[in-house]
Amino acid sequence: MQEQYFVYILKCYDDAYFIGLSNDLLKDFKLHNEGVYEFTNIRTPVEMMYYEVIPSLPDAIKRQQQLRGWTRGKKKALIEQNFHKLQLLSQCQNMSHSKYKDFGSAQSSSIPQTTSITKSPSAPLRAGILGGGQLGRMLLQAAANYVVDTYVLENDENAPAAHLCHHFIKGDIKDFDTVYNFGKGLDALTIEIEAVNVEALEKLESEGVKIYPKPAIIKMIKNKVTQKEFYQQHNIPSPGFIITQNLEELKSHIGFLPAVHKIGQGGYDGKGVQVIRDEASIDKGFDAPSVLEKMVSIQKEIAVIVAMNDKGETAVYPATEMVFDPELNLLDYQVSPADLPETILEEAKSIALQLVKNFNSAGLFAIEMFVDKNNKVLVNESAPRVHNSGHHTIEASYCSQYDMLWRIMLGYPLGNTAAILPSAIVNLLGEEGHSGPAKYAGMDEVLSMNNTFVHLYGKTQTKPGRKMGHVTIMSADKTDLLNKVHRIKSTLKVIS
Numbered sequence: 001m002q003e004q005y006f007v008y009i010l011k012c013y014d015d016a017y018f019i020g021l022s023n024d025l026l027k028d029f030k031l032h033n034e035g036v037y038e039f040t041n042i043r044t045p046v047e048m049m050y051y052e053v054i055p056s057l058p059d060a061i062k063r064q065q066q067l068r069g070w071t072r073g074k075k076k077a078l079i080e081q082n083f084h085k086l087q088l089l090s091q092c093q094n095m096s097h098s099k100y101k102d103f104g105s106a107q108s109s110s111i112p113q114t115t116s117i118t119k120s121p122s123a124p125l126r127a128g129i130l131g132g133g134q135l136g137r138m139l140l141q142a143a144a145n146y147v148v149d150t151y152v153l154e155n156d157e158n159a160p161a162a163h164l165c166h167h168f169i170k171g172d173i174k175d176f177d178t179v180y181n182f183g184k185g186l187d188a189l190t191i192e193i194e195a196v197n198v199e200a201l202e203k204l205e206s207e208g209v210k211i212y213p214k215p216a217i218i219k220m221i222k223n224k225v226t227q228k229e230f231y232q233q234h235n236i237p238s239p240g241f242i243i244t245q246n247l248e249e250l251k252s253h254i255g256f257l258p259a260v261h262k263i264g265q266g267g268y269d270g271k272g273v274q275v276i277r278d279e280a281s282i283d284k285g286f287d288a289p290s291v292l293e294k295m296v297s298i299q300k301e302i303a304v305i306v307a308m309n310d311k312g313e314t315a316v317y318p319a320t321e322m323v324f325d326p327e328l329n330l331l332d333y334q335v336s337p338a339d340l341p342e343t344i345l346e347e348a349k350s351i352a353l354q355l356v357k358n359f360n361s362a363g364l365f366a367i368e369m370f371v372d373k374n375n376k377v378l379v380n381e382s383a384p385r386v387h388n389s390g391h392h393t394i395e396a397s398y399c400s401q402y403d404m405l406w407r408i409m410l411g412y413p414l415g416n417t418a419a420i421l422p423s424a425i426v427n428l429l430g431e432e433g434h435s436g437p438a439k440y441a442g443m444d445e446v447l448s449m450n451n452t453f454v455h456l457y458g459k460t461q462t463k464p465g466r467k468m469g470h471v472t473i474m475s476a477d478k479t480d481l482l483n484k485v486h487r488i489k490s491t492l493k494v495i496s
């Protein structure tokens with residue numbers, strides 16, 4: 001059965017009206033009377049006075065908000081259109097507190113009444129974001145400058161983006177029905193993470209919802225096997241690779257080592273990548289379709305963000321350099337523009353641009369690349385969305401990557417990607433040995449430094465290594481920039 005939503009009016013014990021929204025009317029009604037919900041739990045018993053069936057969630061949310069804004073007299077007038085009640089009661093045998101329960105056996109037409117809410121021409125763009133993490137949060141901060149009605153779909157109601165959107169919908173971004181229902185009343189959708197239900201996005205796309213980027217590109221990128229094949233097919237310089245279906249097959253490629261084994265799908269937080277230096281470590285490989293990639297002698301890791309609009313126009317940001325801690329092998333900080341000769345930067349720019357043109361999709365893309373010890377530029381992977389490597393663009397670029405994506409979705413001209421000043425990013429990670437409510441030590445000192453910008457992601461709980469925020473530092477002087485990076489790293493701590 002097709003998903004449907006109910007916007008309903010309850011009359012509470014103290015005569016107050018409550019406007020609710022549910023996809024399971026009877027269950028919600030029961031829960032209200034069991035005292036589960038905050039407003040009604042001190043006002044039971046409640047009576048079901050009225051409901052509407054609305055086929056899409058965004059429309060249902062709009063209708064709920066509209067009714068919430070109505071006067072009591074107007075709500076009462078709506079309730080008194082008695083024909084709505086009969087249908088409810090025909091489905092409801094168990095509404096013990098309903099004054100209509102004596103009509104419980106009444107039958108009505110089985111066609112639910114639907115209310116379709118049409119968007120007025122001057123209405124804002126209704127845009128949805130799949131995922132509610134920090135990237136979504138920063139995207140919403142940029143949305144506030146435009147006329148956009150924002151919707152976020154995310155399972156965690158305390159996620160960083162949950163409180164900055166106009167409409168937060170709790171739900172699983174990997175579930176077909178949830179994503180489809182979320183998107184079907186919207187004008188445009190984007191993602192802040194690739195692990196989404198692409199089939200639902202494909203259906204939405206076929207029904208006219210604009211998806212940034214195209215679902216076909218998300219699908220191709222989500223699987224490292226198809227992603228690497230795409231680079232190969234389009235002559236994008238990238239490390240040589242072999243596809244392995246299982247561990248047995250991997251063992252037959254000893255001659256290809258040293259290499260990096262990368263699981264096709266389902267890897268997360270670096271857990272889908274294994275370095276296989278020699279035969280002895282081959283058991284660390286994945287027993288699932290994967291890519292066995294030639295080990296690159298990496299000189300630097302960089303990322304180039306490319307924006308493309310619906311007209312196919314492009315804009316490219318200067319490369320960001322990821323600087324790794326050589327001992328911990330963890331990202332230490334980022335610098336932009338990357339510290340590389342102009343010729344290499346030009347090469348990286350041209351490869352990133354060529355790749356995005358081949359994607360043939362509007363959207364924002366971060367292309368992660370290796371510069372090897374022979375100064376050769378190779379594409380490692382792509383992210384079809386706003387990206388960590390572009391955090392600095394909020395302050396350090398004329399047009400941030402977040403602003404850029406809204407310009408694309410709204411059909412406005414692309415922005416200026418030039419850097420205002422060189423910048424660096426220090427990530428704020430939860431300190432070792434600290435778990436629980438987050439506190440920030442050293443904040444005063446960091447905020448007293450010139451041209452440093454603190455971004456906390458609104459996560460109340462810290463744990464070791466959890467990404468809690470970042471600091472952007474801007475300086476025309478490279479030495480000053482790096483001094484500040486190190487000072488911030490040793491000063492600002494996320495503790496509990």
Ligand SMILES: Nc1ncnc2c1ncn2[C@@H]1O[C@H](COP(=O)(O)OP(=O)(O)OP(=O)(O)O)[C@@H](O)[C@H]1O
Pocket residue numbers: 239260262267268269270271272273293294295296297298301380381
């Ligand atoms: N072919 C390679 N040669 C050398 N080092 C590599 C190679 N591929 C990946 N690496 C190293 O492993 C890191 C992670 O690999 P990759 O970016 O492909 O995976 P990922 O799924 O994004 O993992 P993570 O979440 O850790 O970034 C790279 O940033 C790089 O340092």
Ligand SMILES: [Mg+2]
Pocket residue numbers: 368381
């Ligand atoms: Mg990576």
